[in-house]
Amino acid sequence: MTSAPRLTVVGNPGHRRVTLFAAAARAAGLPEPAVLPWLDVLRGGYRIAPGALLRVESPGEDGTVDRLLRGAALGAGYAPTRVEGGAAWYAGLTAALDGLAEAVRQTPGARLLADPAEIAVMFDKRRAHRRLAAAGVPVPPALGGESPSGWAELKERLASAGLRRVFLKPAHGSSAAGVVALEFGPRGQVQATTSVELADGQLHNSLRVRRYRSEAETAAVVDLLAPDGLHVEQWVPKSAQREHAADLRVVVVAGRATHVVVRTSRHPMTNLHLGGARGDLALARAAAGPAWPELPAVAERAATCFPHSPMVGVDVLPTAGWRRGLVGEVNAFGDLLPGLTGLAGGPAEGLDTYGAQLAALQTGPPPGPPPHPHRPAPPTGAAR
Secondary structure, rough: OOOOEEEEEEEOOOOOOHHHHHHHHHHHOOOOOOEEEEHHHEEEEEEEEOOEEEEEEEOOOOOOHHHHHHHHHHHOOOOOEEEEHHHHHHHHHHHHHHHHHHHHHOOOOOOOOOOOHHHHHHOOHHHHHHHHHHOOOOOOOOOOOOOOOOHHHHHHHHHHHOOOOOEOOOOOOOOOOOOEEEEEEEOOOOOEEEEEEEEEEEEEEEEEEEEEEEHHHHHHHHHHHHHHOHHHHOOOOOOOEEEEEEEEEEEEEEEEEEEEEEEEEEEOOHHHHHOEEEEEOOHHHHHHHOOOHHHHHHHHHHHHOOOOEEEEOOOOOOOOOOOOEEEEEEOOOOOOOOOEEEEEOOOOOOHHHHHHHHHHHHHHHHHHHHHHOOOOOOOOOOOO
């Protein structure tokens, strides 16, 4: 691009995602990005500046935003820690993104730097898995058909499929909220490993990973998760580093794998906020040997399934002694990796994830999706 972009961040003011992106813009010599609060997007009545390029950030970690998205579904039982309400959250998010896209279409020269339709797919793990599999991207085998209605149906279908170790993932969850690593023993024993705390008939997020070993407790958890939709996939053993399970978060910017972090944990979930730790990238590369390039390459293949998303964070599950990679998830907001700089010799060497995206924005083709993938854009005019 020949002139500095007029950036606007759709995000929660003061959140570290917003402040880190603003810092990267200043470091790149760009004007301070404007901030369009998610609260305004959800409530309506906002305006977009002509010529603005809008970057959509995560709506997470704001209590008022969360209550607007999920509160009606949970009623008097609402609490920020509650796991339930994912379907309502998803419906609210996608409706808000559709409204934002319409406002952008009606504002002269404005563009979104991501496609709301692709964000919607990434936030539905079932749809994302099907899209990746259809494109030939290696993914863990998943339980087909409709989402199970509860524990009884899930148990029956898993037995029919011969699956004894699976991950249960809330269809619209993030940050491992509600994820359950489920195992059946040889004599019918059940073990569920999760950060979910079952209390008084409700599910709450916890920073402590726990194990439920009774079928009654496991059934209660699953029955509370099921109404919002579940994605069920085979638990594929991951490679290890220093006797801890390990996977990779790969950030892909403009089609290139720019940043890689190794995540390790003694638990099945490697999320850093659940006690996981950043592993050693050099050790991972050495363990993979000549097969290493295939691991970031599989993330790039996953990114091609979302061609109008200039950045995605891809969770790559290394198997077979770091020789092969499966894609576990694709994240629309998977770039919050403070202090991590780009791969040596790559296009983002020396840059953090936000700096890499700004560099690609300044040197690449016009960003973002077409005005509308299915119908012509309406005449330009006043924004909502």
